[in-house]
Amino acid sequence: MKNLWISCLLVAFQTSLMPLYGLTMQTDSTGAEMAFIADTQAPMWIEAVFLRRNNNARATAAIFTDLVARKPKTLYWLGDIVALGYKAGTWLMIDQFLAECRKESIDVHALLGNHDVMGRPNRGMRNFQRRFPEHTPTGYTHVTDSVAVIMLNSNFNVLSPTDQAQQQVWYGTALTTLDNDPAIKSIIVTCHHAPYTNSRIVSSSKNVQQRFVPLYLKSRKAKLFITGHAHAFERFKVDGKDFLVIGGGGGLTQPLSTSPGRLADEATEYKPHFHYLTVRRSGEQLQVTSHRLKTDLSGFEDGYTFVVQ
Numbered sequence: 001m002k003n004l005w006i007s008c009l010l011v012a013f014q015t016s017l018m019p020l021y022g023l024t025m026q027t028d029s030t031g032a033e034m035a036f037i038a039d040t041q042a043p044m045w046i047e048a049v050f051l052r053r054n055n056n057a058r059a060t061a062a063i064f065t066d067l068v069a070r071k072p073k074t075l076y077w078l079g080d081i082v083a084l085g086y087k088a089g090t091w092l093m094i095d096q097f098l099a100e101c102r103k104e105s106i107d108v109h110a111l112l113g114n115h116d117v118m119g120r121p122n123r124g125m126r127n128f129q130r131r132f133p134e135h136t137p138t139g140y141t142h143v144t145d146s147v148a149v150i151m152l153n154s155n156f157n158v159l160s161p162t163d164q165a166q167q168q169v170w171y172g173t174a175l176t177t178l179d180n181d182p183a184i185k186s187i188i189v190t191c192h193h194a195p196y197t198n199s200r201i202v203s204s205s206k207n208v209q210q211r212f213v214p215l216y217l218k219s220r221k222a223k224l225f226i227t228g229h230a231h232a233f234e235r236f237k238v239d240g241k242d243f244l245v246i247g248g249g250g251g252l253t254q255p256l257s258t259s260p261g262r263l264a265d266e267a268t269e270y271k272p273h274f275h276y277l278t279v280r281r282s283g284e285q286l287q288v289t290s291h292r293l294k295t296d297l298s299g300f301e302d303g304y305t306f307v308v309q
Contacts, residue, residue: 032145035067036277038078038192038228040249041115042090051201051252055297057093059274060250062293064097066300071104072278074144076151078228079113079192080251085124091131098131109142110135111151112158113192113228121158138167141174145281146185148178154191154208154227168211175219186286186308187222188279192229194245196238198262199230201254217241223286223308226277232256233275233290233304235266242308246290248275270304285309 040060043053067075082090101108110132117124129135134142138159139152152171156164178184193205195213208227216222217239228247231254236243247254253273256262272292280287285307292303 031280031282032073033070034144034147034149034279035070035072035075036078036190036226036246036279037063037067037075037249039080039113039231039247039251040077040094041080041083041113041251043252044083047252051254054253054273056250056252058297059293061093062297062300063249063274063276064093064100066291067276068097068100068104068106070278071106074107074109074142074149075101076142076149076190077108077110078151078190078226078246079111080115080228080247080249081110081113081128083115084119085116085127086118086120088127091127094131107144108132109149109151111190111192112137112153112155114155117155117158121155125158138163139171139174141178143184146183147188147279147281147286148184148186148221149188149190150174150178152189152191152212154193154205154212156207156211171212172215175215175222179220184221185281185284186224187219188224188226188286189216189222190226192227194227194230194234194243194247195225196236196243196263197230197232197234197245198256198265199232199254200257202230204263205229213238224279224288230254233267233270233272235304235306236263237266244277244288246275246277248272248292250274267304272303275303 043056084090116128137153141148141150178187193208195208196204216225225243230245231247231251234245274293275290278289288306289302290304291300293300
């Protein structure tokens with residue numbers, strides 16, 4: 001971390017002279033619905049050795065069908081879109097879904113997950129960028145209905161030290177700019193790796209805790225921090241602010257710790273296998289709803305709802 005902050009200082013002046021790159025100021029009518037999904041990757045054989053398959057491909061297809069029918073104004077995709085991003089064949093189902101979204105005028109924005117850059121990261125990033133040309137590898141911002149969504153790359157292993165330093169400076173500048181912009185009512189911070197999770201398969205990301213969480217907690221308007229990576233639905237409170245894990249897009253469900261030392265989960269009774277999230281602004285509030293796929297795969301129902309003041 002010491003070297004990262006030294007690099008941040010070295011690039012801070014240069015970055016301050018740059019425009020706030022990756023900021024797409026699109027403001028839509030009040031009440032426009034936003035949807036969030038994560039971890040739609042098909043199970044890999046090695047994962048299935050340890051975790052049970054459960055109609056995963058059908059679940060992902062059902063989520064896609066429901067989203068197209070729902071027609072949210074904007075869909076934010078929080079990584080692990082495919083199992084191996086460098087393989088062209090893994091994108092076929094995704095390309096069909098993106099074509100349907102375009103047909104229904106659903107605006108789709110995405111960030112990278114670890115599976116998207118697994119194995120051959122450069123080729124994986126090229127395939128990803130081809131589908132999401134507005135994506136900026138270090139981070140970018142999109143606005144729907146006065147709600148700014150900051151999309152950060154938490155695959156630090158594929159970012160150079162200079163990229164990491166530039167990301168840190170840009171992130172701080174973006175939050176400050178949005179906090180001071182009267183047109184922005186709320187901020188949602190997103191990345192792929194969860195800073196907090198009780199998953200027994202993946203750990204809480206210390207890097208995200210150190211690099212992204214402090215500025216989120218400091219921001220006046222930042223109200224939600226949404227991630228995937230852990231294949232579960234979890235809700236945590238830190239310093240009065242919400243952290244959501246929504247990795248229910250079709251990956252193999254991960255068991256959660258039941259030990260006495262586990263993190264305090266606000267949604268202990270809500271553990272669906274497959275789910276996605278919608279957010280709608282109402283004045284200064286955000287209405288948050290998780291939609292879960294019924295166990296018989298017959299459709300979706302509202303499973304968990306809360307309001308962020």
